[in-house]
Structure formats: structure tokens, C-alpha cells
Ligand SMILES: Cc1cc2nc3c(=O)[nH]c(=O)nc-3n(C[C@H](O)[C@H](O)[C@H](O)COP(=O)(O)OP(=O)(O)OC[C@H]3O[C@@H](n4cnc5c(N)ncnc54)[C@H](O)[C@@H]3O)c2cc1C
């Protein structure tokens with residue numbers, strides 16, 4: 070079994086790190102769907118762009134997604150009408166439908182073969198409560214004019230109490246879709262740098278992105294397509310985003326796999342789609358088991374639950390690939406796309422896609438590239454991070470930040486008795502070292518890696534992620550390797566390496 074995403078089976082070319090200072094018109098930070106699409110749209114218009122990526126291109130959430138391309142974001146439209154009114158709810162639907170069309174248009178422009186196929190998207194329920202929610206959602210579909218509604222039958226191998234669909238949505242292979250855009254950028258002399266982490270943006274007449282190694286890219290505009298905005302203090306993004314981690318598995322099956330893409334209304338979530346491999350093998354993709362990042366002790370259990378679900382309903386548990394990743398949700402569930410703050414109109418953020426970033430990330434690229442070009446965009450106001458907070462935002466702000474405060478205190482008070490010596494090979498845990506909380510991991514050769522568990526973002530205490538073998542922060546989702554190197558932000562600095570007393 071591959072403990073890697075199905076989409077990352079493809080080799081993509083590597084790019085060098087930035088080793089000197091550069092200038093450009095636009096600096097794009099982040100090589101996922103948002104950053105690559107933004108760079109593509111701007112370069113197509115003749116802009117001089119530099120693309121910076123902290124790790125490898127498409128190794129962020131985009132390489133670890135389920136890749137449904139749809140406007141059906143769970144049961145969201147009844148909520149959006151109640152929170153924002155009918156017109157804005159309709160605008161949200163249209164924005165995502167436009168993104169789907171843009172994805173098709175880009176495939177035509179670059180002659181991309183990315184296993185794109187039109188599929189209906191379904192949300193189904195298995196309880197009466199779920200059924201009621203689906204019926205409310207159906208009313209919202211009617212009010213907005215969504216191309217879909219309640220369906221009587223679904224092809225699933227278990228009883229459902231109701232189901233609702235949106236017609237003519239899609240699924241694809243995200244890396245096959247985005248890699249040709251990277252090649253286009255290269256052919257159009259766009260400098261691309263990997264293993265180049267942006268750590269600051271200095272403001273003046275122009276904006277200078279400073280990398281961790283101390284080089285800079287100076288430009289008129291900066292796009293933070295870094296998933297979590299790495300400069301999150303301006304605009305207080307750390308207090309306005311909720312981070313959730315979820316799990317996916319791929320399994321070959323001889324059973325009939327239903328056409329269409331599915332998600333349930335209830336918890337725990339189960340997300341289903343299919344994929345036909347290069348060898349022509351039918352694979353079932355099952356996702357779910359989401360939890361707040363860094364707040365679950367036994368993450369291996371999440372994969373096991375998806376596996377037993379697959380066995381129960383699809384008669385297969387032969388997992389070929391398993392992967393997990395995390396995504397961010399804003400306080401009102403509508404992404405933040407646009408200028409980071411009123412005082413900084415040429416630095417943009419695109420975040421909070423609520424696990425629907427194939428369309429949301431694409432529309433973000435369109436909105437931001439239009440703003441940079443000075444063109445009107447019908448969705449700019451809806452997604453603006455500067456929108457006035459409503460009641461929903463205020464309520465979720467309190468909930469989110471109470472949870473962060475609770476995790477901060479819990480981490481500081483927690484006392485563990487385990488000593489690093491007691492770890493088994495391949496095991497990681499929070500231990501006591503020289504009388505203090507520390508993180509320890511023992512590799513298969515018996516070498517022990519010790520890190521300070523205080524997160525370099527805002528000081529919460531990181532926890533061990535058993536399945537992914539990483540140190541994950543329960544406050545805003547930063548993740549670190551066993552040596553303490555940053556895997557994903559908002560943190561930009563590594564965890565401090567520790568030594569045992571008497572060791573140098
Ligand atoms: C389990 C799961 C399933 C999902 N399934 C779906 C789905 O079916 N359909 C759908 O529409 N959406 C889905 N999503 C959501 C979607 O995958 C994401 O919203 C989307 O991929 C985010 O893209 P992005 O480009 O914004 O971020 P990423 O793909 O994470 O790219 C950001 C990049 O920025 C880089 N970076 C970060 N900080 C810095 C820095 N300081 N300097 C330089 N580079 C930096 C990172 O290394 C990363 O490569 C899913 C999400 C999850 C977690």
C-alpha cells in the first residue's frame with residue numbers, strides 16, 4: 070500500500086530554489102491549484118510573474134484532495150440564504166459554476182487530458198433528521214435556480230432516506246490538470262522556485278517578499294496562495310479560520326461502483342467517487358473522518374474506519390493508496406479572496422475553501438487576477454476578506470478562539486511521564502525531557518529525535534500524529550516533521566531541536 074496520494078503517483082519536474090534577489094510585476098506564493106491558476110491567468114495576459122513554493126509544487130492540499138469539481142458543497146445553500154440572503158447565495162453558486170467552466174476552458178486551451186468527466190453530485194441522508202435537512206436544501210435550490218433537486222433513487226448499495234443532486238458537475242485528476250499549466254509557465258519564461266519559503270512581506274512603494282534564506286522578490290502585487298495565509302497577523306487570519314484534517318483511501322473493486330459523486334448529510338462524513346487507473350482498473354475513493362487538526366490522538370483509526378466501511382458496503386478492503394490532508398473554513402463558510410487588509414490593497418489572500426478548493430481555488434485565481442488587472446469581477450465583493458462580519462461570524466469567532474485558548478492552556482498543563490528511552494522503534498510521543506514537555510521520535514535504527522513541542526506560530530503545544538508521523542498543532546494546524554522542519558503553516562520557523570541533559 071502507498072501511504073501517498075493517488076494523484077502523486079505522477080512524476081513532475083523539479084525546480085531550483087531562489088538564490089538571488091529578483092523583480093517582477095506579481096509574486097505568487099504557493100504552488101497549489103490557486104497559485105498555479107493565478108500565475109497562468111496572469112502570464113496569459115502578459116504579466117511578469119514569479120512563483121515561489123515552500124516545498125514541491127502540488128505537494129500541498131491540492132495533491133491530497135478528492136478532486137470533485139462541483140458547486141455542491143455539502144448542504145450549503147439553505148445556510149447561505151439564511152446568512153447572506155438569496156442574491157448572495159445565488160452569486161456563490163454562479164461563481165462555482167463559472168469556475169467549473171473555466172476549468173473546462175483551460176483544458177481546451179492547453180489540450181489537457183486529466184481524466185475529466187462530467188458527473189452528477191449527490192448529498193444523501195440515512196436518517197430522518199438528514200432527510201429534513203435535504204428537503205430544506207431542495208427549497209434553497211428552487212429559490213436560487215440550481216440545476217438539480219431531490220431524486221428518488223440513488224445507485225448506492227445501502228438504504229438512504231433521501232438524496233439531492235446537482236446535475237453536470239465533474240471529477241478529474243488534479244495533478245494531470247495542473248501540470249500542463251506549470252509547463253506553460255515554464256515555456257513563457259516564468260521563474261518558478263521550489264523549496265523557497267516566503268517568510269515576510271516588506272511594504273513600501275513596492276512589495277518585497279523575503280524568503281527564509283534572505284533573498285527577495287520585489288513586485289507591485291503579491292498573491293498569498295499559500296493555503297493558510299503565511300502572513301496571518303495582518304487581518305487576524307489566525308483568529309478567523311478553522312482547520313480540519315480528513316482522510317482518503319483508494320481501493321480496487323470488482324463490485325459495481327455507482328456513477329456520480331456522493332457525500333452524506335450526517336456525521337461522520339463519507340465522500341465517494343471513482344477513478345479508473347492508467348491500467349484500466351476501477352478504483353473506489355472513500356474519504357471522511359474529519360477532525361480538528363492536531364486534536365486527535367489515534368489518527369490511524371481514521372483510515373481503519375474508512376477501510377471497514379468499504380468492506381461493509383463495497384466488499385473491498387484492499388487499500389492501494391491512503392492519504393490525508395487539511396483544509397480551512399472561514400467564520401461564515403464563504404472563502405476569503407481579495408486584499409489582505411484595507412491598508413494593503415496590493416497583497417492578496419485566497420483561503421478558507423472548506424474542502425471545496427477545486428472550484429473555490431479556481432474562482433479565487435480569476436477574482437485576484439481580475440483585481441490585479443483592474444477589471445471588474447462580479448464575485449469580488451462576495452468573497453472580500455474585508456466584508457463586514459455578520460452575527461454568524463461573531464458567534465463562530467468566539468467558538469473558534471475559545472477552542473484555541475483551551476488547547477493553549479491544555480498543552481501547557483499536560484504532564485506526561487514517558488521518557489524518550491521507552492519509545493519503540495518507529496514510535497513518536499510527547500515525553501518528559503529534563504523535567505519539561507518535549508517531542509520524541511525513535512527511528513527504526515534506534516536514533517531518537519527530540520524537539521521542543523512549543524509551536525513557533527503562537528506558542529500552542531504540538532501533538533504527535535501517529536498515522537502521518539508528524540508534529541501537528543491543535544490551534545491553527547501548523548505541521549512539522551520529526552526533525553521539526555515546517556511541513557505546513559501558518560508557522561514559518563522550525564521547532565527547536567532539543568538535546569538530553571549533558572548532550573551537546
Ligand atoms: C481531504 C480533503 C479532500 C478534499 N476534497 C476536495 C474535493 O473533492 N473537491 C474540492 O473542490 N476540494 C476538495 N478539497 C479542498 C481542496 O483540496 C483545497 O481547498 C485546495 O487544494 C487548496 O488549494 P490551494 O492551492 O489553495 O492550497 P495548496 O494546494 O495547499 O497549495 C498551497 C501551497 O503553498 C505552499 N506554501 C505555504 N506556505 C508557503 C510559504 N510561506 N512560502 C511559499 N510557499 C508556501 C504550500 O507548500 C503549498 O504547496 C479537499 C480537501 C481535503 C483536505
Ligand code: FES
Pocket residue numbers: 524525526527528529542543544545546547558559560
Ligand atoms: S499553528 Fe498557531 S500556535 Fe501552532
